[in-house]
Amino acid sequence: MDATQERTVVSEVSAPGRVAAPDEGISHEELALAARNHGLPLEALRYDVTPPGLHYILVHYDIPAADAATWTLTVHGRVRTPLTLDLAALRALPPVTHRVTMECAGNGRARLAPRPVSQPWLVEAVGTADWTGVPLRTLLAEAGVEPDAVEAVFTGADHGVERGVEQDYGRSLTVQDATAADPEVLVAYEMNGAPLPPQHGYPVRLIVPGWYGMAHVKWLTDIELTDTPFTGFQQAVAYRFRQSAGEPGEPVTRIAPRALMIPPGFPDFMSRTRVVRPGPVRLEGRAWSGRAPVTKVEVSADDGASWQAAELTAADGGPWAWRHWHTPWTATPGRHVLTARATDAEGTAQPLTPPWNRGGFANNEVQRIRVVCQ
Amino acid sequence: MDATQERTVVSEVSAPGRVAAPDEGISHEELALAARNHGLPLEALRYDVTPPGLHYILVHYDIPAADAATWTLTVHGRVRTPLTLDLAALRALPPVTHRVTMECAGNGRARLAPRPVSQPWLVEAVGTADWTGVPLRTLLAEAGVEPDAVEAVFTGADHGVERGVEQDYGRSLTVQDATAADPEVLVAYEMNGAPLPPQHGYPVRLIVPGWYGMAHVKWLTDIELTDTPFTGFQQAVAYRFRQSAGEPGEPVTRIAPRALMIPPGFPDFMSRTRVVRPGPVRLEGRAWSGRAPVTKVEVSADDGASWQAAELTAADGGPWAWRHWHTPWTATPGRHVLTARATDAEGTAQPLTPPWNRGGFANNEVQRIRVVCQ
Incomplete structure (x- = not known):
């Protein structure tokens, strides 16, 4: 469904976007999203590749009841040869596998003040998987993109209403991004060597x-393939950087640099405060950026007052996967706040105060882990 | 670790249990639990067996970094022959598979007033899986339970603090429950035919x-095996029905009857309100009870004012799995509240007003689905 097929439904179903009032607790609507969708439990940062049930998930509407036997992918519009592929046809093409760290654009939103009211992520909306499929550029070469095509518009089977607009979830990429060699966009049908789980797009999804x-x-x-830019809801309304509601805003695109630490020691059930014993503690975690390679991770054990460089292990997951880092720390009795920040090859370092925008997007404020050593 | 090994840690890490103030929104501590743990997205009620990443999950502390190669299970205490089994030894014993519907005791907690402050479940903390393993009674027969044994105490590798008590997660069953033929307790190492995912207990868990x-x-x-009842935190302090904090309380045991409906139509992203078209709609879902077979499911399309019996499909998942139910409904323009309730063979029906206790346990108030037909 392209933008012209999106329909307006009664406003009572679907309220405009808003930010929470000062001191407004998380609402039941936000909680209902948090109960459906979930983040990466931070101890799962230990895995190079995230097991599927631990990888973050964000589903806008319902997980569709897809049948792989009857599923088809169509490629049409400004192409010389429209294609209709079933799963067997897709699997018959030469596959490639990319290890990719994926993060929700709204990660960190619930820590902002004022808080944009939407999926209330703290810091955990991330995961890394091995995605296998066919390069999109292979399919587009087979279809033959017409010279006047400017964008490829991707439509999913998930259907719902958002801010008053009934829609199938849809997004676009420029033809340049869609056909690039690196990063190579995939039409993926496997996650970590198995068919996609339902919540990750079964049977087929895009990987960018x-x-x-x-x-x-x-x-x-x-x-x-279209000869005009896509104006659908998820492109032109949602996922834009805005300071106020009326602005057109700039589009959200690549992932800002971020480091996360595996919380050391063990947790309190309710507060998630960590308890560690006095003595040497290995601090470790992952860092990533979708803009340029991570070049530096710094760690602070005093809530950002001082920093030391962590050791980055080899980038053996490839350019689009997180990197492992580690550094020693000697825990001393008392309370500590641990934090880490990443810098990428473009020189962007994570901020200590959060960048605010009305959607809470690309929020890469540093994580803060409260630790009691006793 | 048995109760005598549980340690008290500084109270600043770990606050006493509490109920929320009137109109107190969900706190960041509750949200942090909701971001880690997750429920069943309700459309996943469509699957007889829940895919692992959609099955509800509740982890008290951290998911341990388990190594199946070095993992062992010990059976000791009041037995004639203490056992130490590795995974190969466990797999060498004759396996059985049971289909089991599991629900968190705290399901529904966040809808209570006042709200007990803990993992803030709405209605979705459920899932059904095929669990494969060795009957616990096989292991206990091999070890030879001494006549003076009264309980079997089960300890997991997850370690943390809860309400000021440092502990490995531990629970007990009476010898009678632990050795019963039906329900048959399993020491399980597979979920849906594959090794347990990390968050579901890899490599081995108990299934009751x-x-x-x-x-x-x-x-x-x-x-x-012990000759006195277990007094560990998760048995004697947590998971008890209490009206006030000082009571010893009654233990939480078997699952109260509940029906859930697959929300019909499609959702609004934020409010989760459903939109349906006018005309015939098939309402369907699942119902279960851990106390006795489900004998009746009733559905209301007018927020509980009137009820009609749904059709129960065959209980082909066995006695411990949910049953599928369905009933026709004709949607008419306007707003509707859909709900369903289960009754089991003991005659217990789900209440329309929620049973309250300080932990928010066994809350089987009926689900309410807001629908707009247009």
């Missing part, structure tokens, strides 16, 4: 290495 | 059909 999750259209059914 | 999730000890490392 380096971009926030909204670009990786799940339950992909249709690719349309 | 019919009981709330707290009994199904994950990352199981130790079974101790």
Whole structure:
């Protein structure tokens, strides 16, 4: 469904976006999203590749009841040869596998003040997987993109209403991004060597290495080459950087640099405060950027007053996967706040105060882990 | 670790249990639990067997970094022959598979007033899986339970602090429950035919059909037969029905009857309000009870003012799995509240007003689905 097929439904179903009032607790609507969708439990940063049930998930509407036997992907619009592929046809093409760290564009939103009211992520909306499929550029070469095509519009099978607009989830990429060699966009049908789980797009999804999750259209059914830019809801209304509601805003694209630490020691059930014993503690975690390679991770054990460089291990997951880092720390009795920040090859370092925008997007404020040593 | 090994740590890490003030929104501490743990997205009620990443999950502390190659399970205490089994030894014993619906004892907690402050479940903390393993009674027969043994105490590898008490997660069953033929308790190493995912207890967990999730000890490392009842935190302090904080309370055991409906139509992203078209709609869902077979499911399309019996499909998942139900409905323009309730063979029907207790346990108030037909 392209933008012209999106419909307006009664406003009572679907309220405009808003930011929370000062001191407004998390609402039941936000909680209902948090109960459905979930982040990466931070101890799962230990895995190079995230097991599927631990990888963050954000589903806008319902997980569709997809049938792989009857599923088809169409490629049409400004192409010389429209294609209709079933799963067997897709699997018959030469596959490639990319390890990709994916992060929700709204990660960190719930820590902002004022808080944009939407999926209330803290810091955990991330995961890394090995995605296998066919390069999108292979399919587009087979279809033959017409010279006047400017964008490829991707439509998923998930259907719902958002801010009053009924829609199938849809996003676009420029033809340049869609056909690039690096990052190479995939039409993926496997995650970590197995068919995609339902919540990750079964049977087929888009993978756009380096971009926030909204670009990786799940339950992909249709690719349309267009000679005008896509104006659908998820492109022109949602996922834009805005300071106030009326602005057109700039689009959210690639992932800002971030480091996360595996919380050391063990937790209190309710507060998630960590307890560590006095003595040497290995601090470790992951860092990534969708803009340029991570070049530095710094760690602070005093809530950002001082920093020391962590050791980055080899980038053996490839350019689009997180990197492991570690550094020693000697825990001393008392309370500590641990934090880490990443810098990428473009020189961007994570901020200590959060960048605010009305959607809470690309919020890469540093993580803060409260630790009691006793 | 048995109760005598539980340690008290500084109270600043770990606050006493509490209920929320009137109109107190969900706190960041509750949100942090909701971001880690997750429920079943309600459309996933469509699957007879829940895919692992959609099954509800509740982890008290951290998911342990378990190594199947070095993992062992010990059976000791009041037995004639203490056992130490590795995974190969466990797999060499004759396996059985049971389909089991599991629900968190705290399901529904966040809808209570006042709200007990803990993992803030709405209605979705449920899932059904095929669990494969060795009957616990096989292991206990091999070890030879001494006549003076009264309980089996199960300890997991997850370690943390809760309400000021440092502990490995531990629970017990009476010898009678632990050795029963039906429900048959399993020491399980497979979920849906594959090794357990990390968050579901890899490599080995307990499965106690019919009981709330707290009994199904994950990352199981130790079974101790004791001649006195277990007084560990998760048995004597947590998971008790109490009206006030000082009471000893009654233990939470088997699952109260509940029906859930697959929300019809499609959702609004933020409010989760459903939109349906006018005309015939098939309403369907699942119902279960850990106490006795489900004998009746009733559906209301007018917020409980009137009810009609749904059709129950065959109980082909066995006695401990949910049953599918369905009933036709004709949607008419306007707003509707859909709900369903289950009754089991003991005659217990789901209440329309929620049973309250300080932990928010066994809350089987009926689900309410807001629908707009247009």
